[in-house]
Amino acid sequence: MQVLYTASALAGGDGRDGHVRTSDGTLDLDLAIPKEMGGVGGAANPEQLFAAGYAACFHSALRLVARRAKADVTGSVVEAQVGIGPNGSGGFGLTVALVVDLPAVERAAAEQLVAQAHQVCPYSNATRGNVEVSLTVREAV
Structure with a gap:
């Protein structure tokens, strides 16, 4: 397959209770475990x-x-x-x-x-x- 585009993102912190961001900075989000899975929620997952x-x-x-x-x-x-x-x-x-x-x-x-x-x-x-x-x-x- 000829790759036309590659996206790159980094995840850090505590994984699901951490942070993600793309290499170009267009996506930059805190993460939280959903309440339904025992977390506090209130952030993306x-x-x-x-x-x-x-x-x-x-x-x-x-x-x-x-x-x-x-x-x-x-x-x-x-x-x-x-x-x-x-x-x-x-x-x-x-x-x-x-x-x-x-x-x-x-x-x-x-x-x-x-x-x-x-x-x-x-x-x-x-x-x-x-x-x-x-x-x-x-x-x-």
Whole structure:
């Protein structure tokens, strides 16, 4: 694979109760363990960062496949829900639920676009076979 871009970030402090920053300084955040995991909360955590990255990347992949299909993605939104819990082997694992709004696209076509985006998105390709990822097209309201 020809690498087009490399992101670099440093984590320090006490890991989940620490600090992260990118090498270019555009991301510079304190981290805290969520209350649900016994921490104090009140700051970002790795699952939120992963969810934000996955949602943005998947939305970009969705827009790419929609453009190829000449589909209208006006008002489209991708929500990534990242869960963490014990994996049964002494470690932890993640789950991801991607919920997609495509209000200007008929449901069957929207589901097809989401499935195609799942094949294109680098996050989807990286997690495939390692992380349970569910795909849902939210009903238009």
